[in-house]
Amino acid sequence: xxxxxxxxxxxxxxxxxxxxxxxxxxxxxxxxxxxxxxxxxxxxxxxxxxxxxxxxxxxxxxxxxxxxxxxxxxxxxxxxxxxxxxxxxxxxxxxxxxxxxxxxxxxxxxxxxxxxxxxxxxxxxxxxxxxxxxxxxxxxxxxxxxxxxxxxxxxxxxxxxxxxxxxxxxxxxxxxxxxxxxxxxxxxxxxxxxxxxxxxxxxxxxxxxxxxxxxxxxxxxxxxxxxxxxxxxxxxxxxxxxxxxxxxxxxxxxxxxxxxxxxx
Amino acid sequence: xxxxxxxxxxxxxxxxxxxxxxxxxxxxxxxxxxxxxxxxxxxxxxxxxxxxxxxxxxxxxxxxxxxxxxxxxxxxxxxxxxxxxxxxxxxxxxxxxxxxxxxxxxxxxxxxxxxxxxxxxxxxxxxxxxxxxxxxxxxxxxxxxxxxxxxxxxxxxxxxxxxxxxxxxxxxxxxxxxxxxxxxxxxxxxxxxxxxxxxxxxxxxxxxxxxxxxxxxxxxxxxxxxxxxxxxxxxxxxxxxxxxxxxxxxxxxxxxxxxxxxxxxxxxxxxxxxxxxxxxxxxxxxxxxxxxxxxxxxxxxxxxxxxxxxxxxxxxxxxxxxxxxxxxxxxxxxxxxxxxxxxxxxxxxxxxxxxxx
Numbered sequence: 282x283x284x285x286x287x288x289x290x291x292x293x294x295x296x297x298x299x300x301x302x303x304x305x306x307x308x309x310x311x312x313x314x315x316x317x318x319x320x321x322x323x324x325x326x327x328x329x330x331x332x333x334x335x336x337x338x339x340x341x342x343x344x345x346x347x348x349x350x351x352x353x354x355x356x357x358x359x360x361x362x363x364x365x366x367x368x369x370x371x372x373x374x375x376x377x378x379x380x381x382x383x384x385x386x387x388x389x390x391x392x393x394x395x396x397x398x399x400x401x402x403x404x405x406x407x408x409x410x411x412x413x414x415x416x417x418x419x420x421x422x423x424x425x426x427x428x429x430x431x432x433x434x435x436x437x438x439x440x441x442x443x444x445x446x447x448x449x450x451x452x453x454x455x456x457x458x459x460x461x462x463x464x465x466x467x468x469x470x471x472x473x474x475x476x477x478x479x480x481x482x483x484x485x486x487x488x489x490x491x492x493x494x495x496x497x498x499x500x501x502x503x504x505x506x507x508x509x510x511x512x513x514x515x516x517x518x519x520x521x522x523x524x525x526x527x528x529x530x531x532x533x534x535x536x537x538x539x540x541x542x543x544x545x
Numbered sequence: 546x547x548x549x550x551x552x553x554x555x556x557x558x559x560x561x562x563x564x565x566x567x568x569x570x571x572x573x574x575x576x577x578x579x580x581x582x583x584x585x586x587x588x589x590x591x592x593x594x595x596x597x598x599x600x601x602x603x604x605x606x607x608x609x610x611x612x613x614x615x616x617x618x619x620x621x622x623x624x625x626x627x628x629x630x631x632x633x634x635x636x637x638x639x640x641x642x643x644x645x646x647x648x649x650x651x652x653x654x655x656x657x658x659x660x661x662x663x664x665x666x667x668x669x670x671x672x673x674x675x676x677x678x679x680x681x682x683x684x685x686x687x688x689x690x691x692x693x694x695x696x697x698x699x700x701x702x703x704x705x706x707x708x709x710x711x712x713x714x715x716x717x718x719x720x721x722x723x724x725x726x727x728x729x730x731x732x733x734x735x736x737x738x739x740x741x742x743x744x745x746x747x748x749x750x751x752x753x754x755x756x757x758x759x760x761x762x763x764x765x766x767x768x769x770x771x772x773x774x775x776x777x778x779x780x781x782x783x784x785x786x787x788x789x790x791x792x793x794x795x796x797x798x799x800x801x802x803x804x805x806x807x808x809x810x811x812x813x814x815x816x817x818x819x820x821x822x823x824x825x826x827x828x829x830x831x832x833x834x835x836x837x838x839x840x841x842x843x844x845x846x847x848x849x850x851x852x853x854x855x856x857x858x859x860x861x862x863x864x865x866x867x868x869x870x871x872x873x874x875x876x877x878x879x880x881x882x883x884x885x886x887x888x889x890x891x892x893x894x895x896x897x898x899x900x901x902x
Contacts, residue, residue, distance in 0.1 A: 334705070360707035373705070375698035378691075386695050389688055390707040396684075399691035442706075 282482040283310040283333065283450055288342035290328055290506075302328040303339070304506035310450070315476055315483045317493040319525075320503035326486045329503065330454045333484070335359040347449045361391020364443030364481075366436065366456040373439030376428035380419055380438065383427055384408045387442035411441060415471065433464035437471055444475050451476065453485040457492075469496065490522050504532060546663065549670040550731045551750055552783030555758065556677060557724035558751030559779045563759070564685070565697040565717040567615075570626030570748055572725050574633030575607040577744035579726025580733035581640045584648045593657060597730045604726020605719040607633060612715035637741055649738040656734040670731070674780050677724065682773040693717055725751075746804045749811050750786065756814045758782020 290303040302325045310316060320326050331337045333344060335356035344352045346362045367373050374383050385400035385408075405423065412420040415437045419430075427435060436456055443451060453472065457465035473496055476483050487493050493500055500517050502510035509532040512520060554576060561569040579600040586596040607629055614625035640648075650656065658666040684690045695703040696713040703710050725747070733739040762778030763769045790807075794800060 356704045357707050357709050360705055363705070365705045367701070367705075372699070372701050375695045375702055377698045378694060382691060382694075386691055386703075386706050386708075392707075394688040394692050394708070396687045396689055399686050399688050 282312050282314070282347060283308070283484070284343070284345040285309075285329075285333070286343040286345065288329075288332060288339045288344070290325075290332060290337060290339050294340075302506055303332065306342070306506070306508060308501070308508060310482055310484065313480045313482055314499055315481075315497035316485065316499045316501060317497045318484060318486045318501050318503060319488075319490060319493045324503040325506040326503055327454060328506075330452055330484070330486060333450070334363060334365060334452055362449040364446075364448030364451045366439045366443050366451075366453050368455040368458050370432040370435040370439070370459055373442070374427045374435055377426060379424045379426055380412070380430075381405055381408050381423040383438065384411070384442060384445060387445045390446050411445070415441065431464075433460050433468060436460060436464075436468050440468070440472060440475060444479060444481065447479055447481070449482065451481045451483040453483065455486050455488060458488055472496075490525050494520050494522065494525065502529065502532065504529075546658070546660070546666055546670065547732070547735060548784030548787030549667070549674060549780060550658075550728050550735060550783075551754055551787060552758075552780030553670075553673060553677065553731065554725050554728035554747060555751045555754035555779045555783045556681070556776055557721040557728070558748065559755050559759075559776065560681075560717055560721040560724070562752065562755060563697075563775075564694055565714060565721075567622040567697075567714070567718070568626070568748075569608075569611060569718060569721060570623060571607055571611045571629045571633075571718070571722055572626075572748040572751055573744045573746070574630035574637070575604045575722040575725045575744075576729035576732070576747045577637050577739065577741065578607055578633050579604045579729025580739035580743060581637050581648060582726070583730035584650055584733050584739040585640055587654065588648075588651050593655075593734075597727065600730035601723045601727045604729070605723035607726065608719035608722030609715065611722070612718040615718070616711040616714050634741070647738050647740045650734070656737075658731055658734040659737075660735060666735070673727075673731070678773055678776045678780075681776060685772060746807060749804070749807045750783075752815070753786050753807060753811045754782035755779050756782070756811065757785050761785065 285306050285308040288303050288306040292300045292302055306329060318326050332339050335354060343350055351359050381400060385404055409420045409423065417434055417437060457468050460468060469492060499513035501508050510528055558572060561567045582600040582603045583596045586599055587593055611625045611629040614620045614628055615622050657669045685694055692708040693713045693716065695708055696710050700710045758778035758781050759775055761781055762774050768774050790803060
């Protein structure tokens, strides 16, 4: 589904701030893989995500989604393959627009936008049913502007928008990091449910090792822009947080700021 | 009457300022260009309708110039607008030649909008306003129009939803300046001439009309936030602004100070929400030691809208959404803007990085 071929990305090349964010990433995601990505700060997790999404173009290497080489494809064109949820709840929705309008925008992802109505009555009814899944009461407030929603509600809505049109690949960039623990848990459970129901291929960055172990069928760890660990299936199911911390220490040769990862 | 003409211009300003979230200074130039195009074409034998249409089209072209500066060359929108404005100043002078600053309609022209025949002029202007509002209301409800709105709201989200952000900005700027030039064409008829300085400060008048107008209709329950109503409010804002100016003149303010007054009023209105948030009365009291400092209160204040949104959300379910809207309108832009801007910067850096490769 997704093939990353020897990806390199350096920021501020040739200056004192030069930062090698990605250092030869090779990754193949199979259909239906739910991969969690962990790694310390500056390991390259978000850069990886942005390379896949097209926000950045790699210095070297190829990005192939569903058999199409999208390395040079601009972000908005590539969007037809991707569903995205950002870390910041504000990023994923248009705040000044209504809930149903946001959904309608998402429903037209990857399609040409002409002068047909932006939202139809039929769609409104469909969205009402869909919003019921979230169990947040949003189905009764469809003409509310999104800016009035809380962070958790917004992330749930963004998640729904990202999967409204089944994406080839779902990208979740620490999408629960800005939420309080209780809401984060709810959103994650919702994520898991949606991913399973639609058997979506998913790439999820998380700071929380427990979540990284609990969800998905495969776990990769990044360090210094390289994939240092790739565990899947049975092996991953048996993994515990102490194991993971130990592995991290071995792979990176440094003591993990474990409490930060555990608590955040 | 002139207020209605300003209202049409203000609709153009509304499209860039409110919908696209761009401050477009092209306006000062494009309104004059629109006036010149109309006068020159009419004087050379074109019919008035064609002249006005051409004013609109040429105005759209000026918007295109700004848009190219802004999107493809990465120049900040404000600067791009100023550049185009200057370009237009030269072009405008060139149009009439010999640095003669005023170009009058030929004697005996039968214009649509004339100060002498108030009724006819008002009817025609009202028809223009109605058509424009109708057309824009329809347009911004379409798939494409929704995309343009999303572009202004949140460009990153728009991109993630497959919307071509740059194209939409180009389109929005063209549409906006087209309308501004159209209003320039009407204004020229009203004045009987086009004049090189007629556009100076137009953006400020436009902004004033937008601010006054949207605030005026926001009071209307239920429909106050409706898009068509907002546009109508903008036109109303133009009229109110014109009336206020005349009252001020009537009261004896020398006309030299008019532009200063306009600028101060707009500056004040744009600044009030920020000032109110940053230097709220309670905070000043606290600072001066009239009220005990409490950590909790400070924290709540700092978190601002995020909390407010969560607390208010369940309460407002169906009833009285307008009331809630109001409370958020005040606080929201300034809590969310910085974040949006940060994202913007990241995005810019990103594209820069992309460019270097």
